[in-house]
Amino acid sequence: MSDQSFVRAMGAIFRRECSQWFRSPLAWSVLAIFAVLGGFYLTIDLSLYMGILTLELKFLASLFFIIIPLITMRSFAEERQLGTDKLLFTAPISTMSIVVGKYAAAAVLFLCMMLTTIPHLIIILSLGGRVDKITAFTYLNVILIGLVYLGIGLFISSLTNRQTIAALTTMVVLLILNVLNSTANVVGAFFAKVIGWLDVANLIDLSRQTALGDNIAAGIKWLNPQSRLELLSQGVFDLTMILYFVILIICLLYLTVQRLESRKWETGR
Protein backbone atom coordinates (compact mmCIF):
# COMPACT_ATOMS: atom_id res chain seq x y z
CA MET A 1 0.00 0.00 0.00
CA SER A 2 2.75 2.43 0.98
CA ASP A 3 4.73 1.43 -2.14
CA GLN A 4 1.66 2.23 -4.21
CA SER A 5 1.24 5.63 -2.61
CA PHE A 6 4.95 6.32 -3.14
CA VAL A 7 4.68 5.53 -6.85
CA ARG A 8 1.42 7.49 -7.17
CA ALA A 9 2.87 10.60 -5.54
CA MET A 10 6.17 10.30 -7.37
CA GLY A 11 4.31 9.91 -10.66
CA ALA A 12 2.21 13.00 -9.99
CA ILE A 13 5.28 15.10 -9.13
CA PHE A 14 7.15 13.71 -12.15
CA ARG A 15 4.30 14.53 -14.55
CA ARG A 16 3.88 18.02 -13.15
CA GLU A 17 7.63 18.74 -13.38
CA CYS A 18 7.84 17.41 -16.94
CA SER A 19 4.84 19.41 -18.07
CA GLN A 20 6.30 22.52 -16.44
CA TRP A 21 9.66 21.88 -18.12
CA PHE A 22 8.27 21.58 -21.57
CA ARG A 23 5.99 24.57 -21.14
CA SER A 24 8.81 26.83 -20.03
CA PRO A 25 11.18 28.59 -22.43
CA LEU A 26 14.09 27.67 -20.15
CA ALA A 27 13.97 23.97 -21.01
CA TRP A 28 13.77 24.66 -24.73
CA SER A 29 16.59 27.20 -24.47
CA VAL A 30 18.79 24.68 -22.63
CA LEU A 31 18.03 22.04 -25.26
CA ALA A 32 18.70 24.52 -28.08
CA ILE A 33 22.01 25.72 -26.60
CA PHE A 34 23.12 22.14 -26.07
CA ALA A 35 22.17 21.15 -29.63
CA VAL A 36 23.83 24.22 -31.18
CA LEU A 37 27.08 23.72 -29.24
CA GLY A 38 27.06 20.01 -30.10
CA GLY A 39 26.48 20.81 -33.77
CA PHE A 40 29.22 23.42 -33.72
CA TYR A 41 31.69 20.96 -32.26
CA LEU A 42 30.64 18.29 -34.74
CA THR A 43 31.39 20.65 -37.65
CA ILE A 44 34.88 21.35 -36.31
CA ASP A 45 35.35 17.66 -35.50
CA LEU A 46 34.40 16.58 -39.00
CA SER A 47 36.71 19.11 -40.64
CA LEU A 48 39.68 18.25 -38.41
CA TYR A 49 39.46 14.68 -37.19
CA MET A 50 37.21 12.89 -39.63
CA GLY A 51 34.55 12.31 -36.99
CA ILE A 52 35.23 11.01 -33.52
CA LEU A 53 32.06 11.33 -31.48
CA THR A 54 33.78 10.70 -28.13
CA LEU A 55 35.53 14.06 -28.41
CA GLU A 56 32.24 15.85 -28.93
CA LEU A 57 30.69 14.04 -25.98
CA LYS A 58 33.61 14.97 -23.73
CA PHE A 59 33.34 18.57 -24.89
CA LEU A 60 29.61 18.61 -24.08
CA ALA A 61 30.25 17.02 -20.67
CA SER A 62 32.66 19.84 -19.89
CA LEU A 63 29.68 22.23 -20.30
CA PHE A 64 27.56 20.42 -17.69
CA PHE A 65 28.77 22.78 -15.00
CA ILE A 66 26.77 25.54 -16.76
CA ILE A 67 23.81 23.53 -18.06
CA ILE A 68 22.99 21.29 -15.07
CA PRO A 69 22.56 24.22 -12.61
CA LEU A 70 20.01 25.74 -15.01
CA ILE A 71 18.00 22.51 -14.78
CA THR A 72 18.21 22.00 -11.02
CA MET A 73 18.17 25.57 -9.69
CA ARG A 74 14.39 25.85 -9.53
CA SER A 75 13.65 22.39 -8.12
CA PHE A 76 13.17 23.38 -4.48
CA ALA A 77 14.35 26.99 -4.35
CA GLU A 78 11.48 28.15 -6.58
CA GLU A 79 8.86 26.12 -4.70
CA ARG A 80 9.92 27.75 -1.46
CA GLN A 81 10.08 31.18 -3.01
CA LEU A 82 6.52 30.88 -4.40
CA GLY A 83 5.09 29.15 -1.34
CA THR A 84 4.00 26.12 -3.37
CA ASP A 85 6.16 23.90 -1.15
CA LYS A 86 3.37 24.27 1.43
CA LEU A 87 1.13 22.23 -0.85
CA LEU A 88 3.72 19.48 -1.28
CA PHE A 89 4.90 19.27 2.31
CA THR A 90 1.41 19.28 3.83
CA ALA A 91 0.08 16.64 1.42
CA PRO A 92 -0.12 13.02 2.60
CA ILE A 93 2.98 11.98 0.63
CA SER A 94 6.56 11.20 1.58
CA THR A 95 9.40 13.66 1.06
CA MET A 96 11.28 10.91 -0.77
CA SER A 97 8.52 10.70 -3.39
CA ILE A 98 8.82 14.47 -3.98
CA VAL A 99 12.60 14.29 -4.34
CA VAL A 100 12.59 11.22 -6.60
CA GLY A 101 9.80 12.69 -8.76
CA LYS A 102 11.71 15.91 -9.27
CA TYR A 103 14.98 14.09 -9.90
CA ALA A 104 13.36 11.77 -12.46
CA ALA A 105 11.90 14.75 -14.34
CA ALA A 106 15.28 16.53 -14.38
CA ALA A 107 16.89 13.28 -15.57
CA VAL A 108 14.37 13.03 -18.44
CA LEU A 109 15.22 16.56 -19.56
CA PHE A 110 18.91 15.72 -19.34
CA LEU A 111 18.42 12.55 -21.40
CA CYS A 112 16.49 14.58 -23.99
CA MET A 113 19.54 16.83 -24.14
CA MET A 114 21.72 13.82 -24.78
CA LEU A 115 19.31 12.63 -27.48
CA THR A 116 20.22 15.70 -29.54
CA THR A 117 23.59 14.02 -30.20
CA ILE A 118 22.00 10.96 -31.83
CA PRO A 119 21.75 12.65 -35.27
CA HIS A 120 25.49 13.40 -34.95
CA LEU A 121 26.10 9.70 -34.37
CA ILE A 122 24.15 8.90 -37.53
CA ILE A 123 26.06 11.53 -39.54
CA ILE A 124 29.42 10.22 -38.33
CA LEU A 125 28.35 6.64 -39.10
CA SER A 126 27.23 7.59 -42.58
CA LEU A 127 30.54 9.37 -43.23
CA GLY A 128 32.47 6.33 -42.07
CA GLY A 129 33.69 7.87 -38.85
CA ARG A 130 34.72 5.97 -35.75
CA VAL A 131 31.76 4.59 -33.77
CA ASP A 132 32.69 1.64 -31.58
CA LYS A 133 32.55 0.20 -28.09
CA ILE A 134 34.48 3.17 -26.72
CA THR A 135 31.84 5.54 -28.13
CA ALA A 136 29.08 3.59 -26.36
CA PHE A 137 31.05 3.60 -23.11
CA THR A 138 31.72 7.32 -23.45
CA TYR A 139 27.97 7.85 -23.77
CA LEU A 140 27.50 5.85 -20.57
CA ASN A 141 30.29 7.83 -18.92
CA VAL A 142 28.80 11.19 -19.83
CA ILE A 143 25.27 10.14 -18.81
CA LEU A 144 26.44 8.85 -15.43
CA ILE A 145 28.37 12.05 -14.74
CA GLY A 146 25.33 14.13 -15.75
CA LEU A 147 23.03 12.14 -13.45
CA VAL A 148 25.39 12.61 -10.51
CA TYR A 149 25.63 16.32 -11.23
CA LEU A 150 21.82 16.51 -11.26
CA GLY A 151 21.82 14.95 -7.78
CA ILE A 152 24.34 17.54 -6.58
CA GLY A 153 22.28 20.37 -8.12
CA LEU A 154 19.07 19.08 -6.56
CA PHE A 155 20.69 18.90 -3.14
CA ILE A 156 22.06 22.44 -3.44
CA SER A 157 18.62 23.69 -4.55
CA SER A 158 17.18 22.32 -1.31
CA LEU A 159 19.64 24.41 0.70
CA THR A 160 18.40 27.82 -0.40
CA ASN A 161 15.28 29.83 -1.22
CA ARG A 162 16.86 31.65 -4.14
CA GLN A 163 17.25 30.18 -7.59
CA THR A 164 20.23 32.34 -8.50
CA ILE A 165 22.13 31.31 -5.37
CA ALA A 166 21.28 27.66 -6.07
CA ALA A 167 22.52 27.99 -9.68
CA LEU A 168 25.74 29.83 -8.81
CA THR A 169 26.63 27.46 -5.95
CA THR A 170 26.02 24.43 -8.16
CA MET A 171 28.15 25.98 -10.91
CA VAL A 172 31.04 26.55 -8.50
CA VAL A 173 30.82 23.02 -7.05
CA LEU A 174 30.65 21.41 -10.51
CA LEU A 175 33.43 23.62 -11.81
CA ILE A 176 35.62 22.51 -8.90
CA LEU A 177 34.80 18.87 -9.71
CA ASN A 178 35.62 19.54 -13.39
CA VAL A 179 39.05 20.91 -12.66
CA LEU A 180 39.79 18.62 -9.71
CA ASN A 181 41.75 16.08 -11.74
CA SER A 182 43.79 18.60 -13.66
CA THR A 183 44.67 20.55 -10.53
CA ALA A 184 45.27 17.51 -8.29
CA ASN A 185 48.92 17.15 -9.34
CA VAL A 186 49.55 20.88 -8.91
CA VAL A 187 47.96 20.85 -5.44
CA GLY A 188 49.96 17.70 -4.49
CA ALA A 189 53.21 19.26 -5.69
CA PHE A 190 52.37 22.46 -3.81
CA PHE A 191 51.89 20.55 -0.57
CA ALA A 192 55.13 18.67 -1.13
CA LYS A 193 56.89 22.04 -1.61
CA VAL A 194 55.32 23.50 1.55
CA ILE A 195 56.51 20.50 3.56
CA GLY A 196 59.97 20.97 2.08
CA TRP A 197 60.01 24.61 3.21
CA LEU A 198 58.78 23.75 6.69
CA ASP A 199 61.33 20.94 7.05
CA VAL A 200 64.25 23.24 7.80
CA ALA A 201 66.17 20.47 9.61
CA ASN A 202 65.94 18.19 6.53
CA LEU A 203 64.29 15.36 8.51
CA ILE A 204 62.10 14.22 5.57
CA ASP A 205 64.00 13.23 2.44
CA LEU A 206 62.97 14.48 -0.99
CA SER A 207 61.50 11.16 -2.20
CA ARG A 208 59.14 11.05 0.78
CA GLN A 209 58.07 14.64 0.17
CA THR A 210 57.28 13.77 -3.45
CA ALA A 211 55.42 10.61 -2.37
CA LEU A 212 53.34 12.68 0.04
CA GLY A 213 52.48 15.10 -2.77
CA ASP A 214 51.51 12.17 -5.01
CA ASN A 215 49.29 10.73 -2.31
CA ILE A 216 47.53 14.05 -1.82
CA ALA A 217 46.99 14.26 -5.60
CA ALA A 218 45.63 10.69 -5.62
CA GLY A 219 43.32 11.54 -2.71
CA ILE A 220 41.94 14.55 -4.55
CA LYS A 221 41.38 12.46 -7.67
CA TRP A 222 39.66 9.81 -5.57
CA LEU A 223 37.13 12.43 -4.41
CA ASN A 224 36.18 13.17 -8.00
CA PRO A 225 33.51 10.85 -9.43
CA GLN A 226 34.86 11.49 -12.93
CA SER A 227 38.12 9.68 -12.18
CA ARG A 228 36.13 6.47 -11.60
CA LEU A 229 35.16 6.53 -15.24
CA GLU A 230 38.61 6.69 -16.76
CA LEU A 231 38.60 2.95 -17.39
CA LEU A 232 35.21 3.19 -19.08
CA SER A 233 36.60 5.76 -21.52
CA GLN A 234 39.30 3.28 -22.38
CA GLY A 235 36.70 0.67 -23.26
CA VAL A 236 36.86 -1.36 -20.03
CA PHE A 237 33.45 -2.08 -18.51
CA ASP A 238 33.24 -2.59 -14.77
CA LEU A 239 29.93 -3.18 -13.03
CA THR A 240 31.24 -1.84 -9.71
CA MET A 241 31.71 1.51 -11.41
CA ILE A 242 28.03 1.64 -12.33
CA LEU A 243 27.14 0.52 -8.81
CA TYR A 244 29.32 3.29 -7.40
CA PHE A 245 27.39 5.89 -9.39
CA VAL A 246 24.00 4.44 -8.48
CA ILE A 247 24.92 4.50 -4.78
CA LEU A 248 26.29 8.04 -5.12
CA ILE A 249 23.00 9.23 -6.67
CA ILE A 250 20.97 7.47 -3.96
CA CYS A 251 23.14 9.13 -1.30
CA LEU A 252 22.61 12.57 -2.86
CA LEU A 253 18.84 12.05 -3.02
CA TYR A 254 18.83 10.80 0.57
CA LEU A 255 20.78 13.89 1.65
CA THR A 256 18.23 16.09 -0.14
CA VAL A 257 15.38 14.32 1.68
CA GLN A 258 17.13 14.77 5.02
CA ARG A 259 17.76 18.43 4.29
CA LEU A 260 14.08 19.01 3.44
CA GLU A 261 12.92 17.10 6.50
CA SER A 262 15.28 19.06 8.72
CA ARG A 263 13.68 22.31 7.54
CA LYS A 264 10.60 21.37 9.56
CA TRP A 265 12.68 21.54 12.72
CA GLU A 266 14.45 24.75 11.79
CA THR A 267 14.50 27.50 14.35
CA GLY A 268 15.50 30.30 11.98
CA ARG A 269 12.97 32.22 9.89
Added chain:
Amino acid sequence: MLEVDKLVKEFGQIRALDDVSLQVSRGEIVGLLGPNGAGKTTLMNIIAGYIFPSAGYVKIDGLDHVVDSKSACARLGYLPERPPLYDDMTIEDYLAFVVALKVPDRRSQKVELHRILDEFQLCNVRGRLLRNLSKGYQQRVGFAQALVGSPPLLILDEPTAGLDPRQIREFRNRLFKLKENHAILFSSHILTEVEAVSDRVVMLNRGRIISDSDTALMGFKYRVITEREDKLTRQALRRVPGVISVEGTIKEDGLFAYDVTANIPDGDSHSIRKDIFFAMSKNNQAVLEFRPLYSELEERFFNAVSDQHREEANR
Protein backbone atom coordinates in the same frame (compact mmCIF):
# COMPACT_ATOMS: atom_id res chain seq x y z
CA MET B 1 -10.72 16.55 15.90
CA LEU B 2 -7.83 18.97 16.52
CA GLU B 3 -5.95 19.02 19.76
CA VAL B 4 -3.09 21.43 20.34
CA ASP B 5 -1.33 21.12 23.66
CA LYS B 6 1.29 23.40 25.24
CA LEU B 7 2.76 24.27 21.89
CA VAL B 8 6.02 26.21 21.83
CA LYS B 9 7.91 27.35 18.76
CA GLU B 10 11.18 29.20 19.00
CA PHE B 11 12.99 30.95 16.18
CA GLY B 12 16.42 31.63 17.64
CA GLN B 13 15.90 34.04 20.53
CA ILE B 14 12.29 34.73 19.55
CA ARG B 15 9.50 32.65 21.04
CA ALA B 16 6.89 32.79 18.28
CA LEU B 17 4.45 30.54 20.16
CA ASP B 18 4.36 30.12 23.89
CA ASP B 19 2.29 27.47 25.64
CA VAL B 20 -0.54 27.47 23.11
CA SER B 21 -3.35 24.98 23.73
CA LEU B 22 -6.65 24.74 21.89
CA GLN B 23 -9.19 22.25 20.61
CA VAL B 24 -11.47 22.32 17.60
CA SER B 25 -14.28 19.82 17.24
CA ARG B 26 -16.19 18.67 14.18
CA GLY B 27 -19.06 21.04 13.43
CA GLU B 28 -17.23 23.99 14.91
CA ILE B 29 -15.74 27.08 13.30
CA VAL B 30 -12.97 28.61 15.36
CA GLY B 31 -11.63 32.02 14.43
CA LEU B 32 -8.02 32.78 15.21
CA LEU B 33 -7.65 36.47 15.77
CA GLY B 34 -4.57 38.53 16.45
CA PRO B 35 -2.53 41.47 15.26
CA ASN B 36 0.23 41.04 12.69
CA GLY B 37 3.12 39.04 14.11
CA ALA B 38 0.95 37.44 16.79
CA GLY B 39 1.93 33.94 15.68
CA LYS B 40 -1.21 32.96 13.74
CA THR B 41 0.61 31.74 10.64
CA THR B 42 3.26 29.93 12.67
CA LEU B 43 0.52 28.13 14.59
CA MET B 44 -1.25 27.18 11.36
CA ASN B 45 1.97 26.00 9.74
CA ILE B 46 2.59 23.73 12.72
CA ILE B 47 -0.97 22.38 12.70
CA ALA B 48 -0.65 21.71 8.96
CA GLY B 49 2.62 19.84 9.54
CA TYR B 50 4.70 22.27 7.46
CA ILE B 51 6.97 22.93 10.44
CA PHE B 52 7.36 21.10 13.73
CA PRO B 53 7.03 22.63 17.19
CA SER B 54 9.92 23.12 19.60
CA ALA B 55 7.76 21.64 22.37
CA GLY B 56 4.18 20.46 22.85
CA TYR B 57 2.15 18.54 20.33
CA VAL B 58 -0.57 18.76 17.69
CA LYS B 59 -2.93 15.83 17.24
CA ILE B 60 -5.40 15.47 14.41
CA ASP B 61 -7.86 12.70 15.13
CA GLY B 62 -5.31 11.48 17.66
CA LEU B 63 -2.47 11.45 15.09
CA ASP B 64 0.71 13.42 15.68
CA HIS B 65 2.58 14.96 12.71
CA VAL B 66 5.95 14.16 14.22
CA VAL B 67 5.06 10.48 14.60
CA ASP B 68 2.87 9.82 11.57
CA SER B 69 2.96 12.83 9.29
CA LYS B 70 1.31 11.16 6.28
CA SER B 71 -1.77 9.98 8.17
CA ALA B 72 -2.14 13.30 9.96
CA CYS B 73 -1.81 15.24 6.67
CA ALA B 74 -4.46 13.01 5.06
CA ARG B 75 -6.96 14.39 7.57
CA LEU B 76 -6.41 18.06 6.89
CA GLY B 77 -6.76 20.63 4.15
CA TYR B 78 -4.59 23.72 4.34
CA LEU B 79 -5.05 27.04 2.62
CA PRO B 80 -2.01 29.18 3.40
CA GLU B 81 -2.17 32.97 3.38
CA ARG B 82 -0.74 32.94 -0.15
CA PRO B 83 -2.55 30.17 -2.06
CA PRO B 84 0.01 27.57 -3.19
CA LEU B 85 -0.69 27.86 -6.92
CA TYR B 86 1.56 27.01 -9.85
CA ASP B 87 0.80 29.92 -12.11
CA ASP B 88 1.83 28.11 -15.30
CA MET B 89 -0.91 25.49 -14.84
CA THR B 90 -4.57 25.62 -15.77
CA ILE B 91 -7.19 25.29 -13.03
CA GLU B 92 -8.04 21.77 -14.15
CA ASP B 93 -4.42 20.60 -14.40
CA TYR B 94 -3.63 22.09 -11.02
CA LEU B 95 -6.59 20.50 -9.26
CA ALA B 96 -5.91 17.19 -11.02
CA PHE B 97 -2.37 17.38 -9.65
CA VAL B 98 -3.65 18.04 -6.11
CA VAL B 99 -6.16 15.19 -6.47
CA ALA B 100 -3.33 12.87 -7.56
CA LEU B 101 -1.40 13.83 -4.42
CA LYS B 102 -4.29 13.49 -2.00
CA VAL B 103 -6.62 10.81 -3.33
CA PRO B 104 -5.05 7.34 -3.19
CA ASP B 105 -7.54 5.47 -5.35
CA ARG B 106 -6.87 6.10 -9.03
CA ARG B 107 -10.50 5.37 -9.98
CA SER B 108 -11.83 7.92 -7.47
CA GLN B 109 -9.51 10.66 -8.70
CA LYS B 110 -11.60 11.60 -11.72
CA VAL B 111 -14.80 11.70 -9.67
CA GLU B 112 -13.13 13.86 -7.03
CA LEU B 113 -11.80 16.28 -9.64
CA HIS B 114 -15.28 16.74 -11.11
CA ARG B 115 -16.80 17.14 -7.65
CA ILE B 116 -14.34 19.89 -6.74
CA LEU B 117 -14.70 21.71 -10.06
CA ASP B 118 -18.44 21.51 -9.69
CA GLU B 119 -18.61 22.50 -6.04
CA PHE B 120 -16.49 25.59 -6.57
CA GLN B 121 -18.18 26.50 -9.88
CA LEU B 122 -14.91 26.26 -11.75
CA CYS B 123 -16.11 24.12 -14.67
CA ASN B 124 -16.49 27.07 -17.03
CA VAL B 125 -13.01 28.41 -16.34
CA ARG B 126 -11.19 25.10 -15.94
CA GLY B 127 -8.92 25.79 -18.92
CA ARG B 128 -7.69 29.17 -17.72
CA LEU B 129 -4.13 29.63 -16.54
CA LEU B 130 -3.83 30.32 -12.82
CA ARG B 131 -1.60 33.33 -13.45
CA ASN B 132 -4.41 35.02 -15.39
CA LEU B 133 -7.02 34.66 -12.65
CA SER B 134 -8.24 37.47 -10.43
CA LYS B 135 -7.36 37.43 -6.74
CA GLY B 136 -10.86 36.19 -5.92
CA TYR B 137 -10.62 33.24 -8.30
CA GLN B 138 -7.11 32.39 -7.13
CA GLN B 139 -8.40 32.30 -3.57
CA ARG B 140 -11.27 30.10 -4.70
CA VAL B 141 -8.91 27.63 -6.37
CA GLY B 142 -6.73 27.72 -3.25
CA PHE B 143 -9.77 26.91 -1.13
CA ALA B 144 -10.76 24.16 -3.57
CA GLN B 145 -7.35 22.48 -3.27
CA ALA B 146 -7.70 22.47 0.52
CA LEU B 147 -10.99 20.59 0.19
CA VAL B 148 -9.68 17.89 -2.16
CA GLY B 149 -10.32 14.52 -0.56
CA SER B 150 -12.83 16.06 1.90
CA PRO B 151 -10.46 16.22 4.87
CA PRO B 152 -12.30 16.54 8.20
CA LEU B 153 -10.08 19.40 9.39
CA LEU B 154 -9.70 22.66 7.46
CA ILE B 155 -6.97 25.18 8.26
CA LEU B 156 -7.51 28.49 6.49
CA ASP B 157 -4.99 31.28 6.91
CA GLU B 158 -6.46 34.72 6.14
CA PRO B 159 -8.89 33.24 3.59
CA THR B 160 -10.73 36.51 2.94
CA ALA B 161 -7.67 38.69 2.41
CA GLY B 162 -8.05 40.66 -0.81
CA LEU B 163 -11.63 39.55 -1.51
CA ASP B 164 -14.42 41.98 -2.36
CA PRO B 165 -17.61 42.06 -0.20
CA ARG B 166 -19.53 39.75 -2.58
CA GLN B 167 -16.72 37.20 -2.50
CA ILE B 168 -16.50 37.48 1.30
CA ARG B 169 -20.21 36.71 1.56
CA GLU B 170 -19.76 33.77 -0.79
CA PHE B 171 -16.89 32.52 1.37
CA ARG B 172 -18.97 32.83 4.54
CA ASN B 173 -21.83 30.85 3.01
CA ARG B 174 -19.42 28.15 1.91
CA LEU B 175 -17.95 27.98 5.38
CA PHE B 176 -21.40 27.60 6.97
CA LYS B 177 -22.18 24.77 4.56
CA LEU B 178 -18.90 23.01 5.35
CA LYS B 179 -19.32 23.44 9.09
CA GLU B 180 -21.58 20.41 9.43
CA ASN B 181 -18.96 17.85 8.42
CA HIS B 182 -15.72 19.62 9.19
CA ALA B 183 -13.75 21.18 11.98
CA ILE B 184 -12.60 24.59 10.74
CA LEU B 185 -9.86 26.82 12.07
CA PHE B 186 -9.42 30.08 10.25
CA SER B 187 -7.37 33.16 10.95
CA SER B 188 -8.07 36.78 10.25
CA HIS B 189 -7.29 40.19 11.57
CA ILE B 190 -10.69 41.47 10.46
CA LEU B 191 -12.82 41.53 13.60
CA THR B 192 -16.20 41.66 11.94
CA GLU B 193 -15.27 38.69 9.79
CA VAL B 194 -14.33 36.56 12.78
CA GLU B 195 -17.40 37.62 14.72
CA ALA B 196 -19.72 36.88 11.84
CA VAL B 197 -18.43 33.42 11.07
CA SER B 198 -16.96 31.82 14.18
CA ASP B 199 -18.57 29.85 16.94
CA ARG B 200 -15.54 30.52 19.05
CA VAL B 201 -12.77 33.07 18.90
CA VAL B 202 -9.23 32.37 20.01
CA MET B 203 -7.21 35.54 20.38
CA LEU B 204 -3.49 35.31 19.98
CA ASN B 205 -1.04 38.00 20.91
CA ARG B 206 2.75 37.68 20.89
CA GLY B 207 2.51 33.94 20.64
CA ARG B 208 0.19 33.48 23.62
CA ILE B 209 -3.53 32.84 23.74
CA ILE B 210 -5.04 35.78 25.56
CA SER B 211 -8.66 34.78 25.15
CA ASP B 212 -10.67 31.76 24.06
CA SER B 213 -14.38 32.43 24.15
CA ASP B 214 -17.70 31.55 22.64
CA THR B 215 -18.86 34.37 20.34
CA ALA B 216 -22.46 33.80 21.43
CA LEU B 217 -21.51 34.75 24.98
CA MET B 218 -19.59 37.85 24.05
CA GLY B 219 -21.02 41.21 24.91
CA PHE B 220 -21.82 44.12 22.64
CA LYS B 221 -21.94 47.70 23.85
CA TYR B 222 -24.56 50.26 22.81
CA ARG B 223 -24.74 53.94 23.68
CA VAL B 224 -28.17 55.51 24.21
CA ILE B 225 -28.21 59.27 24.62
CA THR B 226 -31.08 61.06 26.35
CA GLU B 227 -31.73 64.50 27.82
CA ARG B 228 -31.62 63.51 31.49
CA GLU B 229 -30.82 60.66 33.85
CA ASP B 230 -33.71 58.55 35.13
CA LYS B 231 -33.40 55.72 37.67
CA LEU B 232 -36.49 53.93 36.36
CA THR B 233 -35.11 53.90 32.85
CA ARG B 234 -31.85 52.46 34.12
CA GLN B 235 -33.76 49.71 35.94
CA ALA B 236 -35.90 49.05 32.88
CA LEU B 237 -32.77 48.73 30.75
CA ARG B 238 -31.26 46.29 33.24
CA ARG B 239 -34.38 44.13 32.94
CA VAL B 240 -34.00 43.77 29.15
CA PRO B 241 -33.14 40.09 28.42
CA GLY B 242 -29.46 39.76 27.55
CA VAL B 243 -28.33 43.01 29.17
CA ILE B 244 -25.31 42.50 31.43
CA SER B 245 -24.66 46.00 32.70
CA VAL B 246 -25.81 49.59 32.31
CA GLU B 247 -23.50 52.52 33.01
CA GLY B 248 -24.54 56.15 32.96
CA THR B 249 -22.45 59.26 32.37
CA ILE B 250 -23.19 62.95 31.91
CA LYS B 251 -21.70 64.13 28.66
CA GLU B 252 -19.90 67.45 28.12
CA ASP B 253 -22.87 68.92 26.29
CA GLY B 254 -25.13 68.22 29.30
CA LEU B 255 -26.87 65.21 27.73
CA PHE B 256 -26.90 61.82 29.43
CA ALA B 257 -25.40 58.66 27.98
CA TYR B 258 -26.38 55.11 28.95
CA ASP B 259 -23.75 52.55 27.97
CA VAL B 260 -25.55 49.21 27.75
CA THR B 261 -23.51 45.99 27.56
CA ALA B 262 -25.45 42.98 26.34
CA ASN B 263 -24.96 39.42 25.18
CA ILE B 264 -26.29 38.73 21.75
CA PRO B 265 -26.96 35.04 21.18
CA ASP B 266 -26.46 33.91 17.56
CA GLY B 267 -25.17 37.38 16.66
CA ASP B 268 -28.75 38.65 16.17
CA SER B 269 -28.86 42.14 17.64
CA HIS B 270 -32.27 43.00 16.19
CA SER B 271 -34.49 42.04 19.15
CA ILE B 272 -32.24 43.51 21.82
CA ARG B 273 -32.16 46.85 20.06
CA LYS B 274 -35.96 46.79 19.90
CA ASP B 275 -36.19 45.96 23.62
CA ILE B 276 -33.81 48.78 24.54
CA PHE B 277 -35.86 51.21 22.48
CA PHE B 278 -39.17 50.17 24.15
CA ALA B 279 -37.59 50.33 27.62
CA MET B 280 -36.75 53.94 26.91
CA SER B 281 -40.11 54.86 25.40
CA LYS B 282 -42.08 53.26 28.28
CA ASN B 283 -40.31 55.62 30.63
CA ASN B 284 -40.97 58.60 28.39
CA GLN B 285 -37.31 59.05 27.64
CA ALA B 286 -36.66 60.62 24.28
CA VAL B 287 -33.86 58.79 22.51
CA LEU B 288 -31.64 61.41 20.92
CA GLU B 289 -29.03 58.99 19.70
CA PHE B 290 -28.70 55.21 19.70
CA ARG B 291 -25.60 53.54 18.29
CA PRO B 292 -23.42 50.50 18.80
CA LEU B 293 -20.13 51.34 20.50
CA TYR B 294 -18.04 48.22 20.03
CA SER B 295 -18.10 44.55 20.78
CA GLU B 296 -16.34 42.92 23.68
CA LEU B 297 -14.19 41.10 21.14
CA GLU B 298 -13.15 44.40 19.61
CA GLU B 299 -12.39 45.82 23.04
CA ARG B 300 -10.20 42.84 23.96
CA PHE B 301 -8.45 42.96 20.62
CA PHE B 302 -7.64 46.66 20.87
CA ASN B 303 -6.54 46.30 24.49
CA ALA B 304 -4.13 43.58 23.44
CA VAL B 305 -2.79 45.61 20.54
CA SER B 306 -2.45 48.81 22.54
CA ASP B 307 -0.67 46.91 25.36
CA GLN B 308 1.75 45.61 22.80
CA HIS B 309 2.36 49.08 21.34
CA ARG B 310 2.83 50.57 24.80
CA GLU B 311 5.41 47.95 25.75
CA GLU B 312 7.22 48.39 22.45
CA ALA B 313 7.33 52.16 22.97
CA ASN B 314 8.70 51.73 26.51
CA ARG B 315 11.48 49.45 25.30
